[in-house]
Amino acid sequence: MKTVAVATQKGGVGKTFVSCQLGFRLAGLAAPTLLLDLDQQLNASDSMARGGLVACAPFTMLEVFEGRAGELPPGQLVMVPGHPDLAAMERQPQRHNAFVNALQRFLAEVSGRFRVCVMDTNPSPDVRYAAALATADFLLAPVQLNQEAIDGIATLLHHGRYGYHKIRQVLNPRLELIGILPNLVEGTPFQRANLQQLVLQHPGLLIPVPRGDVMGYAYIPTRTAVAEAQAAGVPLWQLRQRPAGPQPAGGALPLRSAARDAWREIKPSFDAIAAILLRED
Ligand SMILES: Nc1ncnc2c1ncn2[C@@H]1O[C@H](COP(=O)(O)OP(=O)(O)OP(=O)(O)O)[C@@H](O)[C@H]1O
Ligand SMILES: [Mg+2]
Incomplete structure (x- = not known):
């Protein structure tokens, strides 16, 4: 099993969206996948529960960190949900090593x-963040293409305690950075300039995607269907039209063409990431 931490110290950049959709994609590629929600906000847990396409463990990540996990249910895509009390772990420094070990x-x-x-x-650098990076084989870091987020990449890499290099040095020499994944990308000149700056300042950090696309890197555009799929807890490529009025009897609602178009744009990026995760050593 390969483990990937979808992590940055920045909030609202698409970590949960990327985690859930990557889970769906990997399961769709016949790779049995386990999704862990380490966030006390429960965004992934709530979304995946709404969609009903994941087998949910009868225990939470709190029990996992406390060494009291039970049996996982069968399924191609299995989730261990988060818990509101996960935030309290940070205030128990005497148990931090035990949490990571568990x-x-x-x-x-x-x-x-x-x-x-x-x-x-x-989205905060704390014991859960450290535990995730101490345990993972890979780090995938969604970012937004604004100046603040670009400046934040230096923190992601070089933070004195939680930076990628420090984690590798102190906790987990095996950790490999898949790369940074620009999300919420608009085709504006401002964002294009920011992307250019990213390429220049952090060469090698973007994830190459073999396609004829001018960018040649993994990225996710801003698309309404992304937020809708996330709200519905379903794979983007399976997002169906909302029922107008009473649900038609027998027969599924048609697929949303905007979602299909969005998935067509996003799929090469997800598949480049999946290929790294599924690579044989
Ligand atoms: N490419 C996109 N296009 C449109 N909406 C998006 C896109 N990516 C994410 N969103 C929406 O933006 C919001 C924030 O995304 P998400 O919850 O995945 O971020 P996050 O990094 O997990 O946030 P947090 O740090 O709070 O955990 C969500 O409502 C999500 O559906
Ligand atoms: Mg999140």
């Missing part, structure tokens, strides 16, 4: 059943 033990125990584990993280 996560590592849990993943070691289930690693025979899954091909990939995707961890959706909370």
Whole structure:
């Protein structure tokens, strides 16, 4: 099993969207996938529960961190949901090592059943963030193309305690940065200039995507269908039209063409990431 932490220290950049849709995509590629929600906001948990396409564990990440995890249900896509009290872990420094060890033990125990584990993280540098990065094989960092977020990449890499390089040095030399994944990308000149700046300042951090696209990097455009799929807890490519009036008897609603178009744009990026996660050593 390969484990990827979808993490940045910035909020609202699409970590949860990327985690959930990557989970759907990997499961769709026949890779048994485990999704862990480390965030006390429960955004991934609530979304996935709404869609009903995931097998949900009868315990939460709180029990995992406390070493009290139970049996996972069968399924191609299985989720361990978050818990509001996850935020309290930070205030128990005497238990921090035990939390990290418990996560590592849990993943070691289930690693025979899954091909990939995707961890959706909370947006603050804390013990959960450290536990995720200490345990993961890969780090994937969604970013927004604004100046503040670009400046934040230096923190992601070089933060004195939680930066990628420090984590590799102190906690997890195995950790590999898949790259940064620009999200909420608009085709404006301002964003194009920011992307250019990103390429110049952080060469090699973008994820190459083999396609004829001018960017040649993984990125996710801003699309209403993305937010709608996330709200519905379904794969973007399976988003159906909202029923107008009473639901038609028998027969599924038609697929949303805007969602299909959005998925066509986004799929090469997700598949480039999936290929790295599914790579044989
Ligand atoms: N490419 C996109 N196009 C349109 N909406 C998007 C896109 N990416 C994310 N969103 C929406 O933006 C909001 C924030 O995204 P998301 O919850 O995935 O971010 P996050 O990084 O997990 O946030 P947090 O740090 O609070 O956990 C959500 O409502 C999501 O549906
Ligand atoms: Mg989130």
